[in-house]
Amino acid sequence: MTVTTEERRRLALAATGAELRADDSGKERFGGLASPFGVRAAIGNPKTWGFYEEFAPGAYTKTMQEGDQRMLIDHDSYYVVSRVSAGTLKLSQSARGLEVxxxxxxxxxxxxxxxxxxxxxxxxxxSIGFYVVKDTWTTIEIDEEGDDGKTRVFEADLRTVQEVRLIEVSAVTFPAFVDTEAELNSVSAALLCRGDVGAIESRAVYRPELRDLLQVVKREPGETTRADESTEPELPTRRHLDSIDLAMRGLSARYGLKLPA
Incomplete structure (x- = not known):
């Protein structure tokens, strides 16, 4: 079972080239790269409880056609700087990534x-706030040079984000995670989206807090192949779904995750 929650990724302005710029009339605008394509970033500790992640080219194609994104300050919806539908925010995809x-x-x-x-x-x-629509997970090998000068190889998970539903972009005070708790929240959101019990259990060895996710991500029985069936769930199933809903609310409060409406 997979559960989608809002995720966020941050970058330093110095790395993206986003800055104040003057337009043809001399008025200042804010523009630059918000999310790069093909750049591998570590989320948490990839050797133990985290993973590597990169966004595939075209990940924003559909959401840019359908969405009405905003630019905010520090992800606070009270501080709306601009909006796509108002014509004050323009989003585009270049060879580099998502441009603002x-x-x-x-x-x-x-x-x-x-x-x-x-x-x-x-x-x-x-920073960007988004929901993952489609991603893939693969195992990769990473070469790492130790203090003794010897190169060692370790395996890690690579998450490739292929499609997202973009909610907003933000100018933020902190360009990177300031503590491991924030990184843990990002890993938790990705694991909920992945819905893989084994992936959670292997990471919970290093971060026991992640074991709480197993309350939601459970081994589900095979689904029916008769797609035309749309009957009301039986009472035990409804109770199970209610328990999942309660568990998700508790997890969202604990980890600061935002659930879709």
Missing amino acids: DSRLDEDLSYVRDLKANLRNANITGM
């Missing part, structure tokens, strides 16, 4: 604050 071009309306006091914080390097990161 946002108008900055100085009639909004927090946008004036954002510009000042960007100039003063108080805000130094870019």
Whole structure:
């Protein structure tokens, strides 16, 4: 059983080239790379309880056609800087990845604050909030040089994100995870989406907190092949689904995950 929760990924502005830029009329806009394609990033500790991740080219194609994304400050929906449907936010895909071009309306006091914080390097990161629609997991080998100068090989999981539903992009104060708890939240969200009991159990050896995910991700019996059946679930099944819902609410509160409406 897989469960989809909102995930977030952060990058330093220095690594993406996102910055304040003047348009043809001299007004400042905010633009640059929000999410790179084909760049392998470590989520948690890939050698033990984490994994590597990269976004495949075209991962945003469908969501850009269907969505109405916003640009926010620190993922706070109170601070809406721009929006696709309003024509103030433009998203595009280049060979590098997802590109952002946002108008900055100085009639909004927090946008004036954002510009000042960007100039003063108080805000130094870019982040995206998204749901994974399609991904693949593979095992890869990584060469690592030890303190003794010898090269050792270890296996790790690589998650390739092939399609996402993008919710928003944000200018953020912290360009990277500031503690392992935040990384644990990201690993938890990805494992819920993956729905693989074995993957959870192997990581729970190193991070026992992840074992809580097994309350939701369970070995389910095979589904019927008769796709035209749409009967109401029997009472025991409904009770099981209710228990899953309660468990998910508890996990979302504990790990700071956002469940879809």
